[in-house]
Amino acid sequence: MAAAHIVGTFAVWDYVVFALMLLVSAAVGVYCAMSGGGQQSSQDFLMGGRKMTAVPVALSLTATFMSAITVLATPSEVYQYGAMFILFTLSYSLMVFVTSEVFLPIFYRLGVTSTYEYLEMRFSRAVRLCGTVLFIFQTVLYTGIVIYVPALALKQVTGFDLWGAVMSTGIVCTFYCSLGGLKAVVWTDVFQLATMMAGFLVVIIRAVLLHGGFSVIIDDSQKGGRLNLWDFDPNPFKRHTFWTITFGGAFVWIGIYGVSQAQVQRYVSCKSLNHARTSLYLNLVGLWAILLCAVFSGLCLYAIYQDCDPWTAGLISAPDQLMPYLVMDILRDYPGLPGLFVAAAFSGTLSTVSSSINALAAVTVEDLVKPYISMSDRKLSWISKGLSLFYGAVCIGMAAIASLLGGLLEAALSIFGIIGGPLVGLFSLGIFCPFANSTGGLVGLFSGLGLSLWLGIWGQLYPPYHSEPLSLSTAGCNFTVNPGGQNWTQSLVHSPLTTKAALEEKEYSAQLVDGWYSLSYLYFSPAGAITVFAVGVIMSLLTGGKKLKLAPELRLMKEDLTCYCLYNIFKQKAMNHGGELDLKKCREIGLGTNNPAFCSSELDLTQRKAESNISSIFSP
Template sequence: MDPSRGIGTFVVWDYVVFAGMLLISAAIGIYYAFAGDKQQTSKDFLMGGRRMSAVPVALSLTASFMSAVTVLGTPTEVYRFGAIFSLFGITYLLVVVISAEIFLPVFYKLGITSTYEKQYLELRFNKYVRLCGTIVYIIQTVLYTGIVIYAPALALNQVTGFDLWGAVVATGVVCTFYCTLGGLKAVVWTDVFQVGIMLAGFVSVLIQASVIQGGIGPIINDARNGGRLNFWNFNPNPLQRHTFWTIILGGTFTWTSLYGVNQSQVQRYISCKSRFQAKLSLYINLVGLWVILVCAVLCGLALYSRYHDCDPWTNNKVSAPDQLMPYLVLDILQDYPGLPGLFVACAYSGTLSTVSSSINALAAVTVEDLVKPNFRSLSERSLSWISQGMSVLFGVLCIGMAALASLMGALLQAALSIIGMIGGPLLGLFSLGILVPFGNSIGALIGLLAGFAASFWVGIGAQLYPPLPERTMPLSLETYGCNNTYNGSNWMTTTAMPFSTTAFQEHNVERTPLMDNWYSLSYLYFSTLGTLVTLFVGILVSLSTGGRKQNLDRKFLLTKEDMLFNFDNFKKKEQVVGYKSHPVEEGGTDNPAFNHIEMNFTDPSGRTSGTHL
């Protein structure tokens, strides 16, 4: 690069593009609040009336999954640690298959709004297990959303001059606005718009970086020479931060806890009008995940090619690695007014999509789990207003929690660590319920507590005593091309500072075997540990407390009929058994939580119909 050439600054057109993205997102919420199908009931507000089709839901799943954590964190991850991160493409395939074939069939046939509500956890176990699951989910979502709001705002503030708290509040207010007005339909369709903005931002960076660097070939050559094409590392050591095994095994557990049982994702695919559409949305979403991952990895390689001999971080041009992508954008796109604004809109589109899905899911869980069981006389109209009020409340709470995120360190790892520490035990809990017929409430509760104890022990220990560089394996960052002098000479450095440095880190502490082994466990294994401990303890306790004697309804388990659904779908459709007392989607069941009890039947074609009693 030319070290004498400074980066650009934001101009009027950049602000216009960014503001336009926010206005269009808000306008979608207004449309679904006052035009077309209005949100008359809490079912309409929280689940889009269960009339959504596969494609918009798939794009929404992709958008909410690929937050600003991906836009800013993944290129930085590739820049610092290499393209081994691209192995997550295999992980995504495994996650989608597991979610579509194991968890989706059970949740969809129950027709539930909340994965934690009385219709699953309470009826499968008891109300205490359900209450634990609800509270833990709310804590996890608020913490994760705080990171998603704050971290990109901080990175963009220090590079572009964007006002930090202005950006934080604007993000939260716009999300809260269209979630409150438009419900799930507004969330899904703004996600569709925002995933387009995310792709446009990535593509603009990739095209211009290729032009400046002389094409994709030189970018790949620079990455190869810098050791960034490190795709295959089969070291089985669980203490190594990223290897083939930590990404495939640990990553699968981490992301399945998000896709398989997390309310914000489950709520989307069970809003589809049929089980086939729900599964299709997950598989279409897989293509979207791969496209975004490829774009993010290529941006990381382009980032390294541009700064392979003059790293802006060690050269003190940026104060944190998460600021590297905004720095690159203002460097290479400064001659194209509006394009830096497009990339900022790209980053914030990821933020908006994730925050909006979180707010909508939190409202759903609160209304279904805490309000409806205790206030059974409320009308559907009243529940709809309460759902909107919950959206406002959680929007404000998430903005407030953004301040705590400043203590969590690097964006990508902090986000995945929270998902793993809290999501792992929850994944173990639902796996116990769906896959283990003799799992009982005592085993579930004790297993969940044991899983949390294990994952929080290692997770908090890793925050206090981050792994040494020989565990995280950062690649070299060089500055010999910067024309900077220290002590009278040019210098080159390999950054030794751990990537997971946090404000909680204990300095000048003598390392112990516990720190160098247990606390150095790859952060991707936090979820694996929590899931397996929850399952193992839950199974042992259930067996020893009479789990085999319980009389369990098979609809709460994954059954052979659920597994054969895909094959039955290709058979000739037969007449649906049962009577639907009001218009509901073909192949779906009405929500049993809405003041009636529904028995579920599966006809020979595999379609579920409901009979009201």
């Protein structure tokens, strides 16, 4: 693979802006560690004392979603395939609604610290351990890649020191996670989200001014076929359609927001159920804003390089380098602004990695230490901090391993979604099927995981035929000499992935494998989830699941639904029977500090329900 062409180098002010971002992030960690009496217990460290409010948690949820891979890869996706990616706004909406109404009420009512505690309450310790191990595996692998891949892309285009970036971000992130715990993670996420948005907006504003205005970019994108938003083809083998993005994408993101520790840990740390729900919906607005910025950045890329594709021309060696190339191309005469974009990209890295480290420490303490070793809460707090240091080092080490993986990086990234689908199926089985037992859960989990891994791995080895980018051109390139030293004497109009050799290779691959290997990657997650659910139901019924007596707190109840709460309030007001009192109670519960986890951890589930009035005030 050819080396990328370095458009420009960082100036002093660019390094100053990047260093300032790291310094502020570290300072926030120190402040959170020292304020409010410090981290006195493992709950303070891992859950922020369960007193977090909606707005910072919402911003943290959004920042965690927006990794550096999002900053670099989403605009590249739009540049190559078009703006259909904007339809993820619909899948985000479905995800937030399902998470708020189905998963959040149960996790919040039970007062869990680790999401996988629910699996032991509902099934068995073996099922819980399986969920924990799967989470640790996918998170460590993904986090290492999140650290390394953006650093590599930025280094090859800007000349930014690769391992200096990897080590500095990894060390700073580990430092404030280990010192300040969840509070530090949440508040640094707020700062980092602001930095990321600033980086996006600087690039967008400069591109719009350079290209003659917003309408010109939209018009050029329309002529180039990039505004291909509506494709209702039900073919499951097409890479992106309305159906694959909306419904397949919803499953993928429910796996992240609904059951993944990194996200669940934030909203269950809120001081009330209302704050937790509000954080999810505020986060939805943030997701829409980020996606809009990323998609429009991709349209800016196309408008500027529609006649001279840097990839086809050999100026970059991978699509992820398109955004750094654009930044250095249009902002190199403005010292500090390229540094702001790089700070934005690495803010994405910091927010994702810090969330992962904190979540890894939480599940290790709750799932692998506390059930087997009895110790004081003070000692658990120190163990949590030590685990944060340990996982920080592991993630940096994983970044080093990622540098040796080469072409396997894309396959490794897919595992994040492939594992999430079966876990969604497992949690859904427990929530919706009162007869589901441990045997059904285990057999279903391994069946769904096996199917999604099979589809994912073979799908990477034999990519779908329906995945060629839209046409790109080098007809307008003005080079006297290209990076390879050859004169440009003719116009080239083709897509970098649709050369004759590439097409022949894809045709050959299609002959080797069955059509199911060409299933859209967004359907891997629902395929795994549905398999777990179906197999789990069948196995549970075959192994005596109907005899299972399940505590009502472990499954979704009508009192958990927002619509049922509103129905009762309006019903009582209409009947003039205590409606005003219940409405007042509803507001108190929503806004007060009533996190059920403040109940003694020794209470059993029945007692916990009796003492918590979150749901009982809505009973008929």
